Amino acid sequence: MPVDETQRPKGPTGWIASLTYKSVATAAPRASDLDLLAGKARARNRSLDVTGMLLFEKGCFLQTLEGPPKAVAELWSSIERDGRHNHIEVLSEHMTAARVFSDWNLLLDGRFADMPREAAAPPAIPPAVAGHLARLVELALNADDLAINTMIAGFAEQGWTSEAILSLLIEPAGRALGDAWLDDRCSELDLTIGLSMLQLAGHAIRYSPSAQSIRNSRYSILLATAPGEKHMLGTALLADQFLAQGWQVDMAFPESEEALTNQLNAQHPDAVDIGLSDAMPRQHAIDQLRSTIEHSRLVVSEHPTVVSVGGRLFAEATATARTVGADHARKGLAGTSVRLAELVRQTRKA
Template sequence: MARTEKLQSEQDNWIGCLTYQSTATSKPSAAELRSLAHQARTRNRSVGVTGMLLFEEGRFLQTLEGPPEGVEAIWSSVARDQRHSEIEVLSRHMAPARLFTGWDLFLSSKLSHAPDLADAAAGIPPAMAKHVRKAARHALDGDDIALNAMIAALAEQGWTSAAVLNLLIEPTARALGDAWLADDCSELDLTIALSMLQLAGHAVRYETAPQAIRSSRYSILLATAPGEPHMLGTALLADQFTDAGWEVEMTFPDSEEALLNQLRAQRPDALDIGLSDALFRQQSLIGLRSVIEHSRSVPANHPTVVSVGGRLFAEAAATAATVGADHARTTAAGASVRMAELVRQSRQF
């Protein structure tokens, strides 16, 4: 198949996506919202459409995705619905994949109780707990401006990048995971909050790496574990390794094969595979062990040093030996220096 024909074939499989916001003509009760969502799920399922619906402070935000004709049919009905007004289309485009696979309609509403973060910082020193609770609240509120301001203020007080990562961002991710496990926030709340932490992480400024690391020009492939939707740790590492002078590539594979193909193509000096920084992923250990075992057979000029990370390793519930890695990071802080040491050591044998 010619390249243009292949591209056309791929595009023929793309889906339509539409996102809009509107204002409710009257305040719905929790029961009315549930009824609305039930009706929408039935209607969406009939035409192969998935999506999400948010309701907060009298306003709706909805995303529809699926076959273009299905999206248009739903949109035609939504646009005529008398329960809302001031309808504004925010985005209308084609995409290669769904964001809400398996959700005929995901409903999130601030009519329900707000997440209880009173115990979100349990186990953290009292002096730090208040910062973690505050950061978690900003993240759940989607307030990246407040998060950035908070990190900037801490930096002015003398906090190093290692302290921001190890004492604030990573504990906040775990606190958010605990809130989800306690049913104090939805999966969507958690995903958005982690995205806010990821954005805020870009404001962290790392200490200058030793010249020996910069001159070595080591390369690293930063990857999430196959199928892992949380990418906070991987994003934090990308900024750190780039600032330290490493050649950095990132991948978010949906399968072991996809990750191994990337590894074969790049043949990096080091590979880091991240699980969720918010949740334990014990069920992922078997798959992670398989990926690492097979990665050892990928030919390279030098042995590839393999590091793993995520909450499961940060809290010492699993070790590097558990999955056959060379290193399990308990924090992203200082990872570029530690990995450089491991790469150097691997070349001495």
């Protein structure tokens, strides 16, 4: 059953749930049983936008599920009731900014040589990369995030694309950690910390090289204070962030709603961020902001603009994007350009 689209985080920058558990098979599954399980699981996971891995070895399962929190919860309620396994133990369950796995794979320990694996097979690792992979696994097991980041940055500098780093290093390293745990070469704690380290590295590599692609796509944003708002620190700080990420940035400190809508009409930016004070609660400003956003959308109706809002009101969750009719409400400044780039990308695709 597909998830409700309105509940799905908007693209890969939305926070996702990650759940890793181990369990014991109640009866020794035949190759055909595992094949059937994998085929059905893949189809359902895809429809739910869930990625991850399932390892089976020595009668034990180890599975990681990553995806929209609602989807992972829905799957989990099926899996934990499944009579094909018991002694289920959740090893880690947390929210994360990035996936380790780009798809969903079932990996077996080789005892089922007759199993058709084409669909599930991960990409072959070129011999030249194997040494780097082993080093990355070692660093992840030692929870050495500094060395992991240095290593990944080195590959990026040598011209490796982020796709190659993800598919040839980070993702296989995630599976290698699972293997290490199944073979008793590391503890559960090592496994879960190692996976988190890879998630962080995956996040860095997915989003850092994005500046060039945003520059090439000429994303533009109008950073504005809410009409009449005197506190402009947040808006000024955002400008640095968006400029560093390659956006074309304009700023506005309009005195009236009309001044803001005029500017939007003249510029038609891909996104507009309207900031209330980061210091004062501005509770009374909600209705006014809703009206401003409504009018802003009217003037740019030919050229859909992503509308983001911010300020203490949103940081403290007194109001949400929906309250004022925006597409995005920032809780803080960090990561705003990444989230808005994703929203603009989706708007352009639609």
